[in-house]
Amino acid sequence: MSDARPVTPTTIAAAELTELCRDLDDLGVPAAVLGRARRARDVIAGLDPYLDECTTPESPALADLAARTRSAEWSGSTLEQEMLSGHVEGRFLDFLVRMTRASSVLEIGMFTGYSALAMAEALPPGGTVVACELDEPVAAFARQCFDASPAGEMIEILVGPASESLTRLADEGRRFDLVFIDADKAGYLGYLTTLLDSELLTPDAVVAVDNTLLQAEPYLDTAMSDNGSAIAAFNRAVAADPRVEQVLVPLRDGLTLIRRSSAS
Template structure:
């Protein structure tokens, strides 16, 4: 079993139990059974990846370069604002979920709150019409500049507009200017997620539009009761779940994607 980070806490717990079992006088059959469970979980993930359409050439290069980028060195040199882990990247599987949602809704204007290196922004742009536009917010100038170079390697990169600065200030400015978007993907700092959501739903979402919030499971912290949970994620999930004017569904894709639409847009007239 790999030591790499896994969003599912069940996998992380399994690794801990397996390590403990190997240090104790536990029957080999039990250890092999635990290992088999881990292998099955990994094979399921790998199977989903393998049976998902492959990335474009530009997207494959973006994913590869993001994984190989010297993030630790850049952070130590104070060139990035935080200690970045490339696991933050949406990746190909989640990217295709977003592509299907954006394309199926025939979105021509998309807002993304949280750019990173541009994996999801480029993916959405790839399935939008030539006059489509992805407006994306990024507060780290280094990431914005890096993502721009990745966008410019694709013919679809011209559809992506990067706004640098505080995401909250940026979306407030967009709301003041009367901008509206067919699809909004919120994938930014967790403390501000509930405020991003309220502004998006009340001021930025076009009629018939959809909001997707990433990291709704927060690595299990949103639902685990025996460990400190992430109140910031749990709170926005609870806010969404208790509103009667919206429909919502939480998809267990990667670290969870919460989809939200106005109830009036979902009901047949």
């Protein structure tokens, strides 16, 4: 297990500003300049801890799942502990489930199951989360965590490529009030297109899409990674699609909420 590396605009900026303050100190810049740099660092570095402090604590089951994820060995895997959404985003998803009165939730990209369990805990009796995950071992890891929690019984895991799972769910006539997309970034636009073109969404369904700020890449004037390009293209496509209305919330690495346009 290693310490989590910065993977959100806020934590990346905090790490940069910490380095900058060190460099400015070494260079012996005037105290007023160093003071302003430190103030900027403190504003950014203090944000996430303050959000944590002001947000209702996570359940013991979620805290346990997060701890198990942090202490697992991820080296040699394409998966990493930083993929876990975590406390504040989990609580936000819990609010979304309750505010939309969702009883049927779909997750695309489950990892060790933090967001799936956070949403399951907010469901009414009889509700379900269908969670799609490509990686068989991580799905088994999540199942073990779910088995330790009553809300875990409400989660149905579909292992395999999410595009195939979506086709199967559509063929079965399944419908969802809330969808959380958090899988391969190159697949995002295809998942949203399938959701909008099929009967998978209930009329007032909300689609929440994670990592739409992708470590600030889409709005920085620097070379983009493949994931950055995929998210930039996704954000442009959503903004240009008259069928939907959306808001990009700067929560963690960016979370876009999408619904069918009231005019469509």
